[in-house]
Amino acid sequence: MTAVVIVAHHERTEAAALARAAADWLRERGHEAWMPTDDAKALSLASLGSDRPLSEADLAISMGGDGTMLRTVQLLDGAAVPIIGVNVGLLGYLTEVEPPSLTAALERYFTGKYTVENRMMLVATLERTDTVSTVSGGGTHPSLSWRALNEVVIEKDEPGHTVRLQVCIDGAPFTSYAADGLIVATPTGSTAYSLSARGPVVSPTHRAVLLTPVSPHMLFDRSLVLDPDEAISIEVIGHRPAVLSVDGRQVGHLNDGDIVHFAPAEQSVTFVRFGHRRFHQILKAKFGLTDR
Numbered sequence: 001m002t003a004v005v006i007v008a009h010h011e012r013t014e015a016a017a018l019a020r021a022a023a024d025w026l027r028e029r030g031h032e033a034w035m036p037t038d039d040a041k042a043l044s045l046a047s048l049g050s051d052r053p054l055s056e057a058d059l060a061i062s063m064g065g066d067g068t069m070l071r072t073v074q075l076l077d078g079a080a081v082p083i084i085g086v087n088v089g090l091l092g093y094l095t096e097v098e099p100p101s102l103t104a105a106l107e108r109y110f111t112g113k114y115t116v117e118n119r120m121m122l123v124a125t126l127e128r129t130d131t132v133s134t135v136s137g138g139g140t141h142p143s144l145s146w147r148a149l150n151e152v153v154i155e156k157d158e159p160g161h162t163v164r165l166q167v168c169i170d171g172a173p174f175t176s177y178a179a180d181g182l183i184v185a186t187p188t189g190s191t192a193y194s195l196s197a198r199g200p201v202v203s204p205t206h207r208a209v210l211l212t213p214v215s216p217h218m219l220f221d222r223s224l225v226l227d228p229d230e231a232i233s234i235e236v237i238g239h240r241p242a243v244l245s246v247d248g249r250q251v252g253h254l255n256d257g258d259i260v261h262f263a264p265a266e267q268s269v270t271f272v273r274f275g276h277r278r279f280h281q282i283l284k285a286k287f288g289l290t291d292r
Contacts, residue, residue: 002110003032005057005081007072008088009064010042015088018063018099023048025103029110036075055079059109059272065089066192070247073121073149078267082116084109085271093191093204093282096273108274115273119188120207120228121265124152124246129257146246147265150189154234154260155181155214157241157253162217164238170230179216181242182234184209184262188269191283199223203279209262228264235259 004026008015023033033048040049054060054075062072063086072083085095086102097105108114125145146152156163165182167174185194187202190210195201199212200223209232211224226232235257236242242254254260283289 002058004059006035006061009068015063016043066092066094069094082270117271118268122148123265125261127259148246150192151185153245157243163242166235168233179213181214183212232262
């Protein structure tokens with residue numbers, strides 16, 4: 001018996017029908033199937049809803065696009081649970097299975113006819129320093145950490161202004177940026193926000209960290225591709241605040257003196273694959289490239 005959690009896009013009616021069909025297929029074969037309560041409620045599938053931790057699953061099925069895949073990774077919170085991505089929507093980089101092939105994919109999974117693909121994640125740790133005197137005397141606040149599959153972004157909080165960010169690499173100052181923001185991305189995230197900021201495309205199974213400025217107001221406007229073991233820290237300098245986002249989710253505001261430290265996560269994300277997946281062919285289809 002395999003425990004399977006289904007995470008689905010809340011606004012796709014096709015996802016509701018697929019989730020019901022997948023749960024029925026799994027239960028008919030003696031497996032467990034459930035959905036997070038919020039997903040089940042949003043798709044009118046209350047009978048599938050459960051508050052059971054996703055970490056108890058043996059397999060996760062993500063039904064949506066790349067955003068739903070990112071949310072599945074977030075909900076798993078580092079648990080070593082393989083993910084099957086079902087593409088409900090536009091062509092995505094992360095999903096593997098088209099809806100008509102879902103049953104066939106599940107049959108292949110349970111007969112062991114699949115491979116796995118591991119993707120690195122980043123850990124961002126916020127060192128927040130309160131420079132304003134408070135009743136408790138101010139001082140350094142406890143740090144907070146987040147994991148990201150795509151990217152962590154530090155960007156301006158106020159329209160019409162840049163934010164100033166000091167970058168250190170391996171403990172040594174590199175430079176300060178006056179920009180709309182900085183993106184720290186994994187290879188998986190190289191085709192997300194970093195790409196729109198003219199960052200490089202990196203094969204997603206590679207291990208690297210990308211540092212891409214967003215609309216820099218300076219002569220140096222290039223992305224850096226760093227070894228994941230090269231420690232990066234970014235400090236907000238100056239009076240203008242910044243916003244911290246992780247995989248598209250805003251997680252906090254930053255002020256002068258706050259520092260975000262970056263390192264490769266100990267955990268990786270495992271995607272289930274049912275054939276030889278050629279990333280460059282996905283890229284070609286996404287951008288409508290011709291053969292010559």
